[in-house]
Amino acid sequence: MPDIEGACGPYFRSGPRIAAAVRWHMTSRFDGRVALVTGASRGIGLAIAQRIVAxxxxxxxxGxxxxxxxxxxxxLGGAPHAIGVAGKADDEAHQLSTVERVIGEYGRLDVLVNNAGINPAYGPLLDLDLGAARKTVEVNVIAALGWLRATHRAWLGAHGGAVVNVASVAGLRPATGIGLYGVxxxxxxxxxxxxxxELGPSVRVNAVAPAVVKTRFATALYDGREEQVAQAYPLRRLGVPPDVASAVAFLASDDAAWITGQTLAVDGGVTLGGGV
Known part of the structure; x- marks a missing residue:
């Protein structure tokens, strides 16, 4: 269970009635709703799933x-709180069968979080293997479109809902060594x-753009020099998966009911100046 009181300190200090109302709201934003989170066996994806279940x-x-x-x-407590379907994110058959499984299991699908992503290519763009470049675009972009198309046809198109794509600050400005990932x-x-x-008004689509988050996926960006890397961040620390999960939960919930088409940088302030 997330630390609701820690996250909403001012409200909890303002009186027991407001505190109770905020606590109830924060722990019930997804009551009766079903989410599909890709790439969620660990790291940011799992943290997002944990937050939604909580x-x-x-x-x-x-995964x-x-x-x-x-x-x-x-x-996550197993069924009925969560189910898992293994497969490759860019496999269209996997996308369709997974969405069918969700509808069959839960009878609805309200939230899609496109979190699956890869970065097999490191270095200057002109030196990259073009096969790896194609695979990166297939998984990070085309697969996200495929998942959204499948969920829209199965549920979102008729019933509405929310989509959150997990992007990166590398998509907001150039980043050394991970240029193709940023593209x-x-x-x-x-x-x-x-x-x-295209999908408004019934479906909201937003994104988050994390900076360096302490996961296995991003280890090469900070391993052995975490304190040095963190000096570029006004908040003087790297991110952790719950930082991103909180932002995704907000954008996927009715708290963001009048927000669509936006990309929220979850970056410790690094895009204000300094390097990734």
């Missing part, structure tokens, strides 16, 4: 490895805005 929702997690998914689902995330940010226009 606030009353039910979640389907996807490539069945064992990792099973452990993640167990950590794919810039495309995802533009995809977010375009789909917000």
């Amino acid at each position: 606030e009353g929702g039910r979640v389907c997690l996807t 490539r490895k069945q064992d990792g998914l099973r452990e993640a689902v167990d950590s 794919s995330k810039a495309a995802l940010i533009q995809l977010t805005a375009q789909l917000a226009v």
Whole structure:
């Protein structure tokens, strides 16, 4: 369960009635709702799933490895709180069968979080293997569109809902060494805005753009020099998965009911100046 009182300190200090109202609201924003989170066996994806379940929702997690998914689902309390479906994020058959499974299991699908992403290519753009570049775009951009299309046709188109894409600050400005990853995330940010226009008013589409978050995926960006890297951040620390999960939960909930097409930088202030 998230630290609701810590996150809403001023409200809790203002009186027991307001405190109770905020506590109830924060722990029930996803009551009766179902979310699909891709790439959720660990890291940011799992933290997002944890936050949604903690606030009353039910979640389907996807990932490539069945064992990792099973452990993640167990950590969420198992059925009916969560289910896992293994497969490759850019496999259209996997997308369609997963969405079908969610509808069959829960009878609805209100929230899609496109979190799955890869970064197999490191270095200057002109030195990259073009096969790796194509795969990066397939998973980070085209797969996100595929997941949204599948969920829209199965549920969102008729019933409405919310989509949150997990982009990166590398999609907002150039980043040394991960240029192709940044290009794919810039495309995802533009995809977010375009789909917000096309799918409104019933479906809201937003994105978050994290800076360096302490996960296995990002280890190469800070391993052995975390304090040095953190000096570029006004908040003087790197992110942790719950930082991103909180922002995603906000954008996916009715608290963001008048927000669409936006990309929220979850970055400790690093985009105000300094390096990624």
